[in-house]
Amino acid sequence: MVLSQLLIYLFPDPSGSHFHWNAIGVLVSAALVGITLSKHRYHPYLTEVYYVWQLKQALNKITRKMRKIEAAAQQGNADAMLALQYSYSGSRLLWQLDDNTIIMDELAVKQTELNNLAEKHNVSLNVDEYNEQLLKQF
Structure with a gap:
């Protein structure tokens, strides 16, 4: 808003339409926020x-x-089972962080089905072994 107001002050439009200055101000501000977050994304905060x-x-x-x-x-x-395990574990973590535990029971059912399937096929599921490259085959 400050940037838009500054542009309007420096370059007033006699017709009173300042849409383009407002739009430029918003775009530049969004770019500045994006650049700042990109540079500081590894900051402990x-x-x-x-x-x-x-x-x-x-x-x-x-x-x-x-x-x-x-x-x-x-x-x-x-x-595929490993990707599902990662998905279920990640979803569980996100839902707990958001305190969104409404569908945790449904997730528990899917997890039990996956555990039974892994046991049936003698597959060990360790989410630490998950790699995004596994998805290329699907």
Whole structure:
């Protein structure tokens, strides 16, 4: 707002329409905030925010391929089961952080199904072994 007001003050429009100065002010301000956050994302103050942002991106990539991953997991694909395990663990963490535990029961059911499937196919699921590259096959 300050930038928009400064532009309007420096370059007044006789017609009274200052839309373009307001738009430029908003765009420049958004760019400045983006650059500042980008440069300081590793600052200890933003560590948790950056971690959650990365986790949400990873979960979104899995969600986009969920149908294929679930089908492959049913066929015994260990990578698909690992991706599901990562998705369930990450979702559980996010929901706990947001205090959004409404659908935790549904997640527990899916987790139990995945555990049974992994046991059936003799697959060990360790989320530390998850790598985004596993998703390329789906």
